[in-house]
Each structure stands twice: as structure tokens, then as C-alpha cells.
Amino acid sequence: MASLSDRLDHLLGVKAAEPLAADFDITTVEDLLRHYPHRYATQGAELGDTRPPEGAHITMVATVVKADVVSFKSRSGKMLRTVLSSDTQRVEATFFNPHKVAHAIKPGVRAMFSGTAKYFREQLQLTHPSYLILPTGDGEPTVGGRVRGSGELAGMARSTQGADSGIDMEIFDRELIPIYPSTRDVETWTIARCVRQVLDQLDVVPDPLPEATRRELDLIDLDEALRLVHQPESKRDVDRARERLRFDEALALQLVLAQRRHAVDERVAPSCPPHADGLAAAFDAELPFTLTDGQLAVAEEISADLSRPHPMNRLLQGEVGSGKTIVALRAMLQVIDSGRQCALLAPTEVLAAQHARSMRKMLGSLATAGELGAAEHATRIALLTGSMTVGQKRAALNETLVGDAGIVIGTHALIQDNVEFFDLGMIVVDEQHRFGVEQRDALRGRARDGSSPHVLVMTATPIPRTIAMTVLGDLETSTLRELPRGRSPIVSNVVSASEKPAWVDRAWARICEEVAEGRQAYVVCSRIGDGDDEGDGDPGDLDLDDFFTAGTGSEQVAQPKKAKAPGKAKAKKQGEAPQTAAAVAVYEQLQVGPLSSVRVGLLHGRLPSDEKDAVMAAFNAGDIDVLVCTTVVEVGVDVPNATVMVILDADRFGVSQLHQLRGRVGRGAHQGLCILITASRPESPPHRRLTAVAGTNDGFELAQLDLAQRREGDVLGVAQSGTTTTLRLLSLLDHEDVIETARSLAHRVVAEDPGLANHPGLASMVTAGLDAEGVRYLEKS
Incomplete structure (x- = not known):
């Protein structure tokens, strides 16, 4: 007879077992029986x-x-x-x-x-x-x-x-x-034969779930489930088997997360209660506007967390433009009032520099400690990015080490070993989904005396509840849905370049009209096109004549080459890469084409750091009317005077990315407009996706759409962890009730038995439901 831990080469022979191990990493009886029919x-x-x-x-x-x-x-x-x-x-x-x-x-x-x-x-x-x-x-x-x-x-x-x-x-x-899922060398019938041989020899499988729990949840036992999923007699057999095995997957995830949350609660963190007469109070007194009710409620939750002697571990999610940054800044000031430092980790240099500029502007004299005229409780803000000069880095590192900088803002450069904090009390991670779990974990060990810093992670990409309960299930969640007073919803339109070329011309004309009214615009491209892009210059590239005609209105502008018919892309030969518009080419042609009468700037990730800063400063100051850019402006960039965004090749962007990008406009007193230009046909799935994005400004609704289209794989962050998802039957889109039930049970069990010492069956379920890499990934995330 056989057990789940037995090796297949002993049961089936080396000739049958080796292909299973090579193609599917199936080496034990349990591995094989959890390779379910699809x-x-x-x-x-x-x-x-x-x-x-x-x-x-x-x-x-x-x-x-x-x-x-x-x-x-x-x-x-x-x-x-x-x-x-x-x-x-x-x-x-x-x-x-x-x-x-x-x-x-x-x-x-x-x-x-x-x-x-x-x-x-x-x-x-x-x-x-x-x-x-x-x-x-x-x-x-x-x-x-x-x-x-x-x-x-x-x-x-x-x-x-x-x-x-x-x-x-x-x-x-x-x-x-x-x-079964199969390969050329291991066909479905080979797997079926091996499963049949194993089941014929298998002893009754012990059930890790207590009988009372199975009765309460109306689940069959594990032995029956494993046999029925492979040898069902009816559709009901399949449903009952999958229901049980699906719950096991959900429970394995939730047990890991519940243990991790308990471990965080056991750690020691610096208690940072609010001070009535400190830096935070001085900042609140100088605020020129009133916070929304939502911002105040979330601020109270975060303040209470920071006052505890255990680390805060909170997710702050909210709509684009809902005011997450100011909530995070107020929390950091509370930590600084307790004599500690804060680190803000941003995914791009543009965003890091934007945060530094905006926070210095908001704090004013409160961010000028050591300078003449500084406020009584002032601190300093240090910026640290990879492309800074040696002298700039040395100055920032010194301010961080001696504690002069209460807020240290940076990109991945903050994670380097040579960055030492005087007394790190809080970490803020902006756009947390942009960082790998190892990167986010690297800062946690930088606090003094073995304590753990408080952690606040922020995202403007709303997260479906099922994702929050799984991948981020160890985090408390705060949500901002309310936009600041006076902010108008963004209007979005989809333009088919091939079907409505005149509408493309109208998009450029609209930008000129907005600029004439004293406002600004973005033109977003999916790639740089500076000669370093993969495939740059090959026939798959899209000429910008494909997106606009030679002039706007009746005015014709001389072109460097003969313009093609409006909206008609060059024919794409079979096997060539999809045609896309590059930012460098767009910039060059807009300057002599439909936007020749306005001031056009260029921004992308490969520009030198000082040049990027100069371009963004000029755009902020109104010295650039139209910014041609890549997705470096996707998050955090705040120019209230920008009212129009044209996104070329909009079908090349994801749902959440489009929602983030258009959030860069309409941040001031004027209505925002986003024009999504695509070469896709109106009846095509990409065009329907764009229409769905244009149809709502509700980021939570779009998050569900994004999850439905992408399914679980990349939403789980497996690309960051370097592993593939181990969820075989559980869908984060379809099984919210299963996840909720498993979460409740896991929290009850871990509260009574954190190490699962009295629940060896449940402890084994964790390793059975998730591979070792998956467990390590979740423990770090």
C-alpha cells in the first residue's frame, strides 16, 4: 500500500516516473494526485x-x-x-x-x-x-x-x-x-494510467480538517475528494471533490497569512503617539484647505496604529487623486514628532522627485531645518536616487545617517546596503505593486535595536476584495473613495484611428484649444523609441503620420516626408511586431506637425536624472504646454493645470494602467479629458476593453474588470516572486465566499494555536496546498 509522501519511482518504476518529474516536477504520490484533470x-x-x-x-x-x-x-x-x-x-x-x-x-x-x-x-x-x-x-x-x-x-x-x-x-x-494538463512527452493518458495505478495502492488518506469543521462546512473528506476528482461517476462527484480541494487551497493561503499577521503583532515597534504641539500639529494649522471626511477617518486609523508598540501593517488604497499622499505625509510627521525617521519608497525617479518637490512645497518652512527662518519643529527631506551624482548621494546619505532628514524619499537606491538610518520608525511604499517582495522586505530590517518599523503601503490601483484577502491578507486595509471637493470626473473617449481619422485630427486641435486657454496636456506613448528599444526601427514601428494629418483645421504644415492618408497605418507583414508609436518620434513630428504652435517637451525613463527633473520642473511651472512622455508619469505626477491626455496605442496598456494615467489630468479646477486612440477595430476585444474603461471612473469597478481579464496569475504577483501560482482550483475572481470562510477559520485557529502545534494536519495542509517557494514568497510579501 502507499501514502501521499511515497516516491513515484518506487511505486511506478523509474521509466514512468522520470517524465513526470521532468515535465511537471511531479515526484510523489501527492504531487500526482494534485495534478487535477482540467x-x-x-x-x-x-x-x-x-x-x-x-x-x-x-x-x-x-x-x-x-x-x-x-x-x-x-x-x-x-x-x-x-x-x-x-x-x-x-x-x-x-x-x-x-x-x-x-x-x-x-x-x-x-x-x-x-x-x-x-x-x-x-x-x-x-x-x-x-x-x-x-x-x-x-x-x-x-x-x-x-x-x-x-x-x-x-x-x-x-x-x-x-x-x-x-x-x-x-x-x-x-x-x-x-x-489532464499534458505535454508531448507526458500525454493525458499516461497520467491517467499512473493515477489509476496509484489509487489502486493508496491507503486511506488522513484528513487534516477536523470532522466537526467538515460537518459545519458540508465538505467531504480528503480521501474521497482525491479519488472522486480523478474517477468521478457524475458531475456531482466532480463538484463535491473540487469544492473540498478548493477550500483546502484557500485555507492553506489564509493560514500562512494569519500566522504572518500574528507574527507581526508579536514584534516590537516604536510607539509614536500624536503630539499636541509638534510638527504634525503645526502642519495641520497651516493647511490651506479642509481634509475630506474620508481622509480624516483614515488618518485616525493610521494614527491609532502608530501609537501602538507593535508595527502597523496597513494598506491605503484609493482612487486616483483621492489624497493618499497628504494622509501619508501627516502620518510621517506624527512619527517624526516621536524622534524617528520615515522612508518613502517610490517606483520611479520621476515619482520620487515629484514627491520630494510636492512635500517640500506643502511643508514650506517646516521642511527647512537648519536653515535661516526655519520653523520651530522643522525637519528636512532628503532625496536619494540611483542616477544622482556622487556628491548628491553623499549629502543625502549623511543627512539620513545623522538623522537630520526626517523624511528620506528614494527609489530602489534606498534598499542598498550603504544606506543607514539614524532611527527608522516608518516605511511608506508608494504603488506597492511595482516592487518585488524581496525589495519591500529589505527596508524592514533597518530599524534600531531589533525593532520593526511601521509599514504603510499605498496604491491608486484599487484592489478587489478577494485579492486583499489573499495576497495582502495580512494587511489592515483603509480605503479612500471620496475625491477632494471641487474635483470634476474625467471624461474619456475612445477614438479608432482607422475608422475615424478626422477624430484623431480633432484630438490634436483640442489640445491646441486647451493650451490657448492657458492649460496643458500630456501625449502618452507605450515605448521610448530612442534606438534602444527592442525592435526599434523595424517595419513594425508606427509612423506618426498614422495618427495625425499634416495640420490642424485648414492650416497645413510642411512635413519632413510625404504624409499618408489620415489614420491609415502601414501594412503589417505576417510575423512582424505590432505597430506602435514611439515617444521620441511623436515628439519630433508633433513639433513640426499639428502642435507646431505650442511648446512641446519630452520625458521618458532613459533621460539623465537632471534632465528629467528639468523637464518636470518646466512642465510644473507652465513653461512646457504639451508633454510627450511614456508611462513615467503614470503615478504621483501632479500638475493641476493639465486638462487633456491623449494616449496613443491605448490598447497596448492595461486597464489599471489606463485608469492611473488619465488620473494625471483634471486635478485642478477644470474638467479633465482623456482621449484613447487605438488602431483596433470597434468590434474587437481590445476596443471593447477601452470602451469599458472610458465608461466609468470607478477604479474599483475597473479593478474587477482587470481581474476578470487577467485572471489570477499576474495579479498574485507571481512574476515578482519568480514562481508560478500554486492555485489549481481556487479562483480569486469567482470564489470570494470560499476565501472569506477559509479566512475566518484560519484566524480562529491561529489565534488559539499560532504555530499550529496542536493542529498538525492543518500545518501539513499549508505545505501541501502551497509549494515551498510560494510559502516563502507569501511570508515576505
Whole structure:
């Protein structure tokens, strides 16, 4: 008999086990049994009740009831047109090259078919599906003396040859036939055979969930779930098995997060209660505006956290322009009043410099400690970025080390080993999703005497509740939904460059009109195009003539080359990269084209630091009317006079990124306008996505849309951790109730037994539900 921890090479033999280890890292019985089927072939009863969506990959078992070789109507050649009977459902299947398949696909033949679902006049169709001939009533599955198969199912047919066929043909008598994630070398039927051998030898699997919990949640036991998910007799078996295994995944995640939250609560942090006559109070007294009710409520939550002798671990999320920065600044001043320092980690040099400028401006004389005329409780703000000169870095490092700088703002440069703080009491991470978990964790060890600094992470990308309960489940969450008083919602429009070229011209004209009224604009591009871009200069690049004509209105401007028809992109040859507009080319052509009458500037990430600072300072001061840029302005840039943003190749950006970008306009007294220009067709999915973005300013609604489109993989941050997600059945989009239930149970258990010493089964569930890398990733995040 076998247990979950047994090695497969001992049970199945080296020849069978080695390919599983090589292709899927499956080495133990548990690894194999948690390689669940991703779909099931059926005898057709399910298809009679539920129509598969257009484009879905379906696998079904059916009998051929009609097969005719017919000629194509519009061209030479013939095809085999068949009708398949799958219980209550009839499916039309068409095969090309009929001379190769007609001898196998004929009336009376029973086979497994696999292909992409299509509909014509409401009739379900398959075009040239893969097939595997199955036994008929006499048990004979062969055609011409051997089993026949094609396409992705040909491997099943091959594996039936010889004495050790590898396929138990009796499995096709089952109502549901498991289809596994597979590779060319490890086909689904190889996996099915190995699973069958293992289950035949498997002892009863001990259940880590207490029986009372299973009864309370109406879950089957683990042994039954593992057997039913691989060998179900009905759809209900599949549902019950997945329900249990899905809950295990959710609970494993929540146990890790609950333990981590408990560990944070056990650490010691500097208590930083508010001071009635300190720097924070002086700042509040000089504020020229009134904070919103939401800002005041969140500020109270953060202030209470900072007053505790345990580290704050809070997420501050809010709409673009909702005032997160000033809430964070007030919290930092409270920490400085207690004699501690604060570090603000920003993802880009542009944003770091913007934070330094805006905070110095907001604090005024309160940020000029050591200078003539400084306020009584003044501090200093230091800026540290990678591209600063040696002298600038040395000065910033010294202010940080001796404690003169109460607020140290920087990029990844803050994480370097040579950065030492006098007494770090709080870390603020802006746009937390831009940092890897190791990077965010690096600052936590910089506090004095083994204490832990308070941590506030901020994001203007609203996070769906299911994500907050999982990846960020160890954080307390504060949310700002209310925009500052007087702020108007941004108007967004989608412009199809190919369908409405005149509208593209109108976009440039609108910018000129806004500038004439004394306002400013952004033009955002998806890449730099300075010669260092991958593929820069190849035929896939988009000429800017594709986005505007030679002039605005009736005025024509001389072009450096002959302009093409409005909105018509150059033909893209097969295999070439998608056409995109580059910021450098846009800048050059706008200057002599439709924006020749205004002052145009260029900003991108590869400019030297001092040049970037100079460009942003000029734009802030109003010396630049239109800023052509990349996504370096995506977060934190605050120029209230900017009212229009044109985003070229808008379909190249993600939902959250578009929402962030357009939040750069309309931050003052005037209405903001965002124009999303795309080469995609109106009926295409990218165009529909842009229309959805334009249709709402609700970042939380867009976050759900983003999650629905991207699913869980990259939202979980696996790209940052360098691992793949271990969630097999749990969907952060679809299973909020499961996650909520698991979270509640995990918190109850960990509150009573933090180390799970009295719950060895639950401790083992953590390692079973998540691989070791996943656990380490979550512990750092």
C-alpha cells in the first residue's frame, strides 16, 4: 500500500516516473494526485443541457451517424461532413483531406472528438477535430488492425499498441473521462494510467480538517475528494471533490497569512503617539484647505496604529487623486514628532522627485531645518536616487545617517546596503505593486535595536476584495473613495484611428484649444523609441503620420516626408511586431506637425536624472504646454493645470494602467479629458476593453474588470516572486465566499494555536496546498 509522501519511482518504476518529474516536477504520490484533470470528456449528456461558448475547447464521446464526402462550394477540393450523436446533442463535424479519414470516421463508429466549438445558425460545429476511435459493442476499437487517432488524441492511439498498451479501454464506458494538463512527452493518458495505478495502492488518506469543521462546512473528506476528482461517476462527484480541494487551497493561503499577521503583532515597534504641539500639529494649522471626511477617518486609523508598540501593517488604497499622499505625509510627521525617521519608497525617479518637490512645497518652512527662518519643529527631506551624482548621494546619505532628514524619499537606491538610518520608525511604499517582495522586505530590517518599523503601503490601483484577502491578507486595509471637493470626473473617449481619422485630427486641435486657454496636456506613448528599444526601427514601428494629418483645421504644415492618408497605418507583414508609436518620434513630428504652435517637451525613463527633473520642473511651472512622455508619469505626477491626455496605442496598456494615467489630468479646477486612440477595430476585444474603461471612473469597478481579464496569475504577483501560482482550483475572481470562510477559520485557529502545534494536519495542509517557494514568497510579501 502507499501514502501521499511515497516516491513515484518506487511505486511506478523509474521509466514512468522520470517524465513526470521532468515535465511537471511531479515526484510523489501527492504531487500526482494534485495534478487535477482540467476538464472531462463526456458521453454527451452534459452538452445537451449546456451549450459550450464559442471558441471553447471541448472533448466529447459520440457516435458517427452520418458521414458524406462533399465538394467545397467556392473552391476545388473535398471534405468529409459528418453528424455526431452525443446522447441528446447532435454536433456537426467537418474533416479536410477526406481520403485520410473517411475509412476511420464512418457511420456506427464510436470515438472521442476534441476541438474548438463554433456555431452556425445555432448549430454546434467542430472543424477538423482530433479523434480517437473507441470500442463498439463487440469491444473492437480498431480500424484496419490497429487503434486509430489523430491530432492531440493521436498519442492515445499510439499508446494502445503493444502488450503494455497504457490505456484501459474500459474507461471509455465511464460517464466522465478525465483529461489532464499534458505535454508531448507526458500525454493525458499516461497520467491517467499512473493515477489509476496509484489509487489502486493508496491507503486511506488522513484528513487534516477536523470532522466537526467538515460537518459545519458540508465538505467531504480528503480521501474521497482525491479519488472522486480523478474517477468521478457524475458531475456531482466532480463538484463535491473540487469544492473540498478548493477550500483546502484557500485555507492553506489564509493560514500562512494569519500566522504572518500574528507574527507581526508579536514584534516590537516604536510607539509614536500624536503630539499636541509638534510638527504634525503645526502642519495641520497651516493647511490651506479642509481634509475630506474620508481622509480624516483614515488618518485616525493610521494614527491609532502608530501609537501602538507593535508595527502597523496597513494598506491605503484609493482612487486616483483621492489624497493618499497628504494622509501619508501627516502620518510621517506624527512619527517624526516621536524622534524617528520615515522612508518613502517610490517606483520611479520621476515619482520620487515629484514627491520630494510636492512635500517640500506643502511643508514650506517646516521642511527647512537648519536653515535661516526655519520653523520651530522643522525637519528636512532628503532625496536619494540611483542616477544622482556622487556628491548628491553623499549629502543625502549623511543627512539620513545623522538623522537630520526626517523624511528620506528614494527609489530602489534606498534598499542598498550603504544606506543607514539614524532611527527608522516608518516605511511608506508608494504603488506597492511595482516592487518585488524581496525589495519591500529589505527596508524592514533597518530599524534600531531589533525593532520593526511601521509599514504603510499605498496604491491608486484599487484592489478587489478577494485579492486583499489573499495576497495582502495580512494587511489592515483603509480605503479612500471620496475625491477632494471641487474635483470634476474625467471624461474619456475612445477614438479608432482607422475608422475615424478626422477624430484623431480633432484630438490634436483640442489640445491646441486647451493650451490657448492657458492649460496643458500630456501625449502618452507605450515605448521610448530612442534606438534602444527592442525592435526599434523595424517595419513594425508606427509612423506618426498614422495618427495625425499634416495640420490642424485648414492650416497645413510642411512635413519632413510625404504624409499618408489620415489614420491609415502601414501594412503589417505576417510575423512582424505590432505597430506602435514611439515617444521620441511623436515628439519630433508633433513639433513640426499639428502642435507646431505650442511648446512641446519630452520625458521618458532613459533621460539623465537632471534632465528629467528639468523637464518636470518646466512642465510644473507652465513653461512646457504639451508633454510627450511614456508611462513615467503614470503615478504621483501632479500638475493641476493639465486638462487633456491623449494616449496613443491605448490598447497596448492595461486597464489599471489606463485608469492611473488619465488620473494625471483634471486635478485642478477644470474638467479633465482623456482621449484613447487605438488602431483596433470597434468590434474587437481590445476596443471593447477601452470602451469599458472610458465608461466609468470607478477604479474599483475597473479593478474587477482587470481581474476578470487577467485572471489570477499576474495579479498574485507571481512574476515578482519568480514562481508560478500554486492555485489549481481556487479562483480569486469567482470564489470570494470560499476565501472569506477559509479566512475566518484560519484566524480562529491561529489565534488559539499560532504555530499550529496542536493542529498538525492543518500545518501539513499549508505545505501541501502551497509549494515551498510560494510559502516563502507569501511570508515576505
